[in-house]
Structures are given as structure tokens and as C-alpha cells.
Amino acid sequence: MSESSSFPTLKRVLLGQPIPSHLAHHERLSRVTGLAVLSSDALSSVAYATDFIIATLIVAGMQALDDAIPIAVVITTLLAIVTFSYRQTIFAYPTGGGAYRVAKENIGDNAGLVAAASLLVDYTLTVSVSISAGVLAIISAAPSLAPYRVEICLLFLALLTIGNLRGIRESGQIFAVPTYFFVVSIFMLIAIGFYRYATGGVVPVEAHPSTEIGTKPLTQLLLLTAFANGCTAMTGVEAVSDGVPAFRPPEAKNAAATLVTMAVLAICMFLGITFLEHAYRVLPSHAESGVSQLGRAILGSGTIPYYLVQAATTLILVLAANTAYADFPRLASIVSRDRYLPRQFMNQGDRLAFSNGILVLSSFAAILIVAFHGDTEALLPLYMIGVFVSFTLSQTGMVIHWRTKRSPGWQTSAFINGFGATVTGIVLVIVAVTKTLEGAWIVLVLIPLIIAVFKATRRHYDHVASQLTLRGYEPQKRVHNTVLIPIGGIQRAVVEALRYAETLSDDVRAVYVDVDPVATEQLRNGWQTWGGRTKLIVLDSPFRSVMEPLLEYIEQVQSERADDYVTVILPEFVPARWWQHLLHNQRALLIKGALLFRPNTVVTSVPFHLAK
């Protein structure tokens, strides 16, 4: 049936290939594939988090770098706390516990909207930051590409957009390759680095010429800023708890094990890299990442292992960006189902809704990349507000969840989530304080703006719903339909429209505006052959205008009967090539525009297909 359809091409272009429901089960995740699919964002952030700590501390001189290690330890402790906090969410929401849902159900609609707005901003920044960091890994290895940083970023963005629009099959196998490749590369790097360190073979890295070593005092604020920047290591940790239903049964248990594994890996990698960057005196710059410098020092510049580490870093970062292409449209669809976003984002079985989400995400990510020149460090201040707002709301929602449910042992659960909420809340305040002036204000303005859009959309849909209700509705008694066909002469498209119109009503009238008596006479003659049972109405035009007499006549017809619809039929040319659209149907468009707001008036276009 589907093969014999004449719509398949159009359908595929518009909608993509649909995925039947019964296939969905085959794609469930094991622990191994789940880790690969859901942890790229969290694991990849270790590729840049250490750099941000060092880049902040260096303004207070080389000595200040000693504080990088305690800061990293604090951050990994936080990461462990948040991991346990989210582990509870997994068991409480085995059908998926995204921050929007948890905050909305437990705290209230507004908290849910704040979480949703934060997450949408966050996903957009995940794309921009991950791609920028991935491209930094490329230009670290190939500095000659540095002038094309923004262009390469946009190229990756375009590939991700096209890939996702056409529908990348999110099979674990494909995702497993870069994720495990990255984990293995980084552990290899760390192992060799530690071996060198233990055997006294450390050769400090030469600082990049552009790196400035500052002489400012090491203030509390500077330490807090370094800490806040390092907290990027925590981004992405929520992904597993959002995706619980994607796991094989027992879903919650598998998801929880995956989450813990992910956290352990991230903590080890982050601590290892931070320790080694300090030991090798790495000073990351806008031109070369810390991991790349470490790779050169440990594995040797230009060696194959070095290039493998860089390739793995780029791959996992692009993969991390790709996860946002699943998250953003899914969240937009959920929010849209609650009527806070336009229907176009709501998934109704077609791929179309996701396409809209993908295009919106790509557009905003592209704006950010261009505006911030693809510089990861410049994007950073914007990044973390959204992440920590949703962390805090989600954990707070869980506390309320436990208090409401009061199931056995609820106090322990509430305590763990409360502790998580408290520490992420504190980090949020630190991030807001240290980052607002550096650019986070953009996000602090954007989130309320997005919420305003949510509310306006919802208000409008509610208004519409109240206007559509059938309660107390008395349909008008209209039984007659006067069909009018404005014509500019008689030709094949007009005759076809007449024949169509005559199937609709017993009162069909062709309306012609007389601007040239000779042409009018010709028309009257032709009417005897082609007019059929359609009456010909000829209107005078004192001002040589065609539109005005026509509109006045329609008005007159409508005033004649109270039980009447007026249907205006316009022949519409459907050209064979796109540019030919410019040459047709302009007057039809005008008439449609003029009649759009008239009650009980319907405009119908009868297509006339041009062969060439």
C-alpha cells in the first residue's frame, strides 16, 4: 500500500521515515551502550573543566595554580553528592525524571517553567560549548587551522543539523566507539603521565607565547570564580536520570549502575588531568587546550598517540553536542504538550516536530558561536547558570516528593536530595555572583524572557480553547451558499473553476470588472459557449480599479440574505518551477487578504496545474 502511494517522495521529504512502535523495544540500552549514549556530555566536560580552573587562577601568578588540586577535589566531592542525589531520582521516576517534570509535579508550574527555560538555554549552550571545545582540540593539533575556527565550528554544526534532520539512528554501537575511545585515550594519557611523574621524568610544558601570567592577589573571589568555572565538570550528569525508560529492564537498576559508573569515570579523569596539568605546569590558552599540551608533553608532539587523544577529544565533544539534539526537541515536545510552546514542537508520531526543534536549536547555537567567535572560554560564563538552576530545582523537587510520599526511609532520601539541592544551590549563587558581569546576565535576561513566551503561548491557547468550547454553542442556521468567481477573461483555468463551482451550489456567478468595453463584449460572446449555468455579472469601475468594485459586490451579496455563505472561488496556477510562482496568483493573494477577516466568507483556490 505504502509503496503504491503517489505521495512517498513528498512524505519522506516532509516527514522522514517513520519508526513503527513495535521496533522501539529493540533499541533498549544495556549498561554498556547506556553509558556510551548518555554520558558523552558528562565525560567530555573533563576535557575543558581543568583548563578553566587554571585559566582563572593564573591571573594571580604561577603560585596560585597550587590551589587547582584542592578546588578539583571539592568539585569531585560535589559531583559525588549530586550523583547520589540523582540516583534517587532514577528510582523515584523510573519513567524518566527530567528537571521540568520533577520541578513541575513537586514544586509547581512556575518552577517547572524555570527549569524548562534553563534547560533549553543549557542545551543550546551545550551545543555551542562542546563544538567550540571540539574545534579547539583540532586547532591545538593543527594550529594552521586557527584562523578558520568559527567556520569549522559552523561546519560541525551544519553536519549535526543535517544528520539529525535526516535522523541519525541513535544506536549504541555507533555511540560506543567515540565514548570508549575517549575514556581509553584519557586513561592511557593519565597512566603514562603518572608513570613519568613517579619515575621523575616530568619535563614542564613551555607556556604558549600568548599566555599572560598575572600578578593580581589571590583573593577569595578569585578562588570562588575558579571553583565556579571548574564546576563545568559537573554538566551532563543529569542525562542518565532523564533517560531511564530507554534502559533494558530492570530499567531503574541498570540506569543507577550506569550513573555511578559514569561518575566514577568522570571523577578519576578529572582528578587525573588536573593533577597532571599542575605537575607539567600546563598553561592552557585560547589557542591550545590543556589536554593537548599534556599530550605533547607526555606522548610527544606529532606522535600518533597524541593525535589519537586529540581525535578522541574532538569526537566525544561533537557527540556531546549531538546529545543536545535529542534532548532539546524532546523537552520542547513535552513543554509543547502542556501548551507552553507552539504546537509545532509537539511530537505527534511524525518526525516533523523534532525537525522544528532541531532547526531552532541550531539557529541559536550558530548565533552563539558567531557572537563569541567559537571561543569556549568566552561562552563559559553563560553556560553554567542554566545547568545549576535545573540541578537545584530538580533536587528541591525531589525533597518535596519524598516529604509528600512519606514512604519507608523517606527521611534518608529527602536528606540526600536536600544536601544535593543545597550544594548545587550554593554553586548557583557562586556562579551568578562571579559570572553575571562577564556575560551570565544574558542568560539571566533570557530565562525570564523564555518564560514570558511560555506564558503568552499558554494564555493564547487557553483563550482559543475557551472560544472553541461547544458548551452553550448554537451553530448558525446557514443553508445556502452563493459561489462567486472573479474573472479577468475566459480561458481554460476559468472554465475548470466554473465546472468545479457548479458542483457546489445552484447559485454560481462569475464576476467581471469592465475596464475595456471591447474586451467585455468578447467575454459576453464567449460566455454563450463556456458559461454553462454560471451567471455572468459585469461590474463598472469608475476608477479603473479592479479590486474595489469586486469587494463592494461581495459586500452587497452578503447583505442580501441572512442564511447565506459566500464562497469566492479563484483559479490558482500551480507552476512547474518554483520561480514561476513569482509570476502568478498575486491578485488572488490580494483578494484572499482582503476577505480574510470577513465573516461567513470562504475563499477557495481551484488549482490549475501548468505543465511547463
Added chain:
Amino acid sequence: MSESSSFPTLKRVLLGQPIPSHLAHHERLSRVTGLAVLSSDALSSVAYATDFIIATLIVAGMQALDDAIPIAVVITTLLAIVTFSYRQTIFAYPTGGGAYRVAKENIGDNAGLVAAASLLVDYTLTVSVSISAGVLAIISAAPSLAPYRVEICLLFLALLTIGNLRGIRESGQIFAVPTYFFVVSIFMLIAIGFYRYATGGVVPVEAHPSTEIGTKPLTQLLLLTAFANGCTAMTGVEAVSDGVPAFRPPEAKNAAATLVTMAVLAICMFLGITFLEHAYRVLPSHAESGVSQLGRAILGSGTIPYYLVQAATTLILVLAANTAYADFPRLASIVSRDRYLPRQFMNQGDRLAFSNGILVLSSFAAILIVAFHGDTEALLPLYMIGVFVSFTLSQTGMVIHWRTKRSPGWQTSAFINGFGATVTGIVLVIVAVTKTLEGAWIVLVLIPLIIAVFKATRRHYDHVASQLTLRGYEPQKRVHNTVLIPIGGIQRAVVEALRYAETLSDDVRAVYVDVDPVATEQLRNGWQTWGGRTKLIVLDSPFRSVMEPLLEYIEQVQSERADDYVTVILPEFVPARWWQHLLHNQRALLIKGALLFRPNTVVTSVPFHLAK
């Protein structure tokens, strides 16, 4: 009647105020107003033509400037020849002898198209060059405005666009003021300048610091280039012959007298300014025009007479730009009547067609101003190709006209036009040779491109006409109409669409795609109350898609009967505010798109007006 209409606001916005035919006669031009209305382009060009000659010669040193005067004399001789040549066109074409018409009727369609393309380019450049030169007069008097040159140009362009869109009344009185103001100012300047010269009171102008005096040899080519640049003085001379029917009777005689007066004025002003700029050793620059420097030297910097000259120059140049706003849409309308341009440019009694021409003209003029930074001298190489192509074609056409007609004394007439064609043809070759590399190649590429657009448009309209012919046409015998209403549930807009549909056919079916059995059951219950005589068809959707089963059902209905139209009725929301459009009708748009190319299928939107 018109006052009681409910369309007046919309009509006025869309169409502007129509001008009744019987009023048109009152606006006929006398010789005095005719000169003012039709000569601003020709007269204003003396404000910059001399500057271009001097700017070309100066690369060969101060000595070379002595050649400016003989060059100017040659140019004025040419201007006199062309004037007499066009004087003949006036008598031969008393209903208006534009280059398009003369070339088309006498040489052939292709020559007409070359003339039309050249003129459209020429009018666009008239706008850019005149505005740029007018703004140069302003920044000459107020150098502090120089950094905003492009912005001021665009401001004037915007004012002209808005003024013309709203319909500037082209009454002679308004035009008379700047034109005669300019003529009087320049003659005053020349008179005082000559008096000073005669009484030995000449103080040479100090060269602008940015002016470079070259040391190149004074070659033939340089002299030719200077001559070609000076020929800008001849632009606009054809305007009177295009506008013959606008004159009071006897039209041709009045027009001819006006043309000769204009030429005499232009020649005197051009020679006077050239002589004085040479005498006062004026070296025009990008920052200050020659007339401005002359004004400072003769009238005194910062004096009121000086500012009056600058104001008059700006005004007449803006006026010259404004004439293109009448010429471009008029020519586009004539070409469109011959089906070489889209119908939208064809004037059919409404102002709309002219609005399209105005918008196209403004857009291209804006591109030129921005691309060439509002620099008159930089735009110059592009300007003259179009002018001299149309001059040459028009004069050549006249020669053929006389030879075909062979009325008494035709040899003299043919000789005069032939001489005109020859000299303008020679100038065209000189311009093409000296200017191609400097930018004229853009125009040499553009003109064939525009002709290609003309031909493609005509070819398409011819194809359409052949598909629309009624000769040998047998209309299909279709007598039945199956009306389908895809619905997603039952609400007021759906019920209104059902009631409308039931007036169209005895076979009305609502089509619903079952994606949720509970919702389907609810719908079936509601149908008993609201369904009326419309059948409810429920379709299964194995892939959870809504579109696919719908499209397949339509296909199935069409395959059932051969004498059937299928009308698909969609409720369409008409929102109260523009942004609400984004929230509605997306699925309707998709269905329309999917059905657009299906034969015998008509899609009708029944509007549902939202109150808020």
C-alpha cells in the same frame, strides 16, 4: 457607497487613493512647469560633470587641466546634436517616444529589450548617483557630516521611497521651486565669477589636502576617458521626449520648445562652470564638489549665498533622483504589458503596480549606494553605458522610422537622427573601452542578465497562454464532489466547518486518525450531538502518523469514482494578532502542500476568527 464600505482602510493601505480618469487632464504641463518637471535630471548633471573631467585629467598634472575647456566644448556640441535628434522624436512620437518603444517598433523586439534593460539599469543608477551627488553637496558645506555619507544617502532614499509609495503629487508647482532655484543660483554664481575674472579678482582655490596631483603622461586614452566622464552632462536629455503626452496641447510643439530651452540652459551652465573651475584652479575631491569650491571662492565660505547654492544643488539632485521614481515603474509597466516582466509591474488602475516598481528600484539603488559607499565618482563608470545604449538605439530606431515612412523631407530628418546615433554610438564605444575595467563590466553583465529574465518571463507567459487556450478544449465531465474534513477532535471551529461543508455536497465525511482509543471513543460520542449529516471516518495509524493515513484515504476516495472532485475542507484560525499566526494552521499548511499537485483536488480553508 464608498464611505459606507467596510473595506476602506484595507483598500487604502493596499492600493492608495485612486485617481479618477477625468482628473488626469487638469495636470497637463505648460512649458514652464514642463521644464521644471522633466529637466531636473539633465540640468542637475552639470553639478558633477565638470568635476569628473578635472578629476580624470589631474592624474597628468595641473597643465592637463587646460584640456578641460575643449573637452567641454565638444560635449556641449554633442548635447546640441542629441537635442536636435530628440526634437525629431518628439514630432514623430507625439504620444511619447521612449527608447524602448522607438527601438522595438523600428529595429525589432530584441533592440527594444536591450533599450529597456539599459534604461532600467540607468534609472537605478540615476537614483544612486543623484542622491550621492546631492549628499556630496551637503557634506561639502558641512564636512563634519562626512562620516555619515552612506547613512544620509539612505535617509534620502528612504524619504523618496516612502513619498513615492504614498504618492507624491507630481504637480509642476512643487517641482518648479527647486529647478528654477538651482538655475538662478548657478547663473548667479557664474555671473559673479565671470565679473571677478573680468576685473582680475580671481583668487585660486586651495587644493583639498586629500587631492593628489599626478605626473602621468597626458595620453589619448586619458583625454578620451575625461571626455567619456564629462558626457554625464548629457544624461537626462531624453526625459522630455518620453513625456510628450504630459504637455498641454499643442503637445509636440510645447515639448520641443521645452527641450531646446533645457539644452540651452544646460550648455550655458556646463560651459560656465567648466570655465570657472579652470580659472579658479578648482580640484574637486571625494570630500568636496567643484561647485562647492567655486562657491567658496566666488561667494565666500560660510556666506548665505554659498549655502543657497549648496541647498539648490542638493534639492535639484534629489529631484533628479525622484524622476527615476516615475520613469522606472512606468517603463516596467509598459514592458510588463508586453509580458516581458511579471504582471505585478503592470498598472491596472491601482497604484499597486507602481509600488512594486518603486520597491524594486529602491532596493537596487540602496545596494549600489552601500556597495560604492555613496561615492559619486565610484558609481560613475557604471552610469553611462545604459544611458548611451538607449540613446544610440533610440536614434537608430528613428533613422529606420524615417526611411520606412518616407514622408516629405525624410532625408533631412534621417540625417539628423543618423548623426545623433553615430555620435552617441561613438561615445558608447569610448565609454565601454575606457570604463569596462573600472566597473562598467557590472552593467555589461547585468544588461544581458536582465534580457534573459525578460525572455524567460515572456516564454513562461506564452507557455501558460497556450495551456489556457479554449481552442479544442473538452472540459471533463465531473458532476460529483466528495467533501472531506480532516479533524483532530470536535470543537467549535470543526462544527462550523461541518455546517459549511454540508452546503456544498450531499457526501460530506469527517476524517479522523485514531492515535488514542480513549479520545476516539469520546469523539464518537460527541458525534451524535454535533456530527449532523456528516459521516465520521476513523482511520488506523500503525506508525502513529497523522498525515500518512489521511493522504492514503484521499487517494482511495479518488480512485473510487471517475466523475468526482475531492474537496478537502480545513478549519483555519484567523488570529487577532500577527504573532499568533505562528501558533496555528501548521498542519493545514502541510496538508495543503501535500495536496497541491494532486489533480481534481481542491483545498478550502474555512476561517474561524479568534477574538483574542
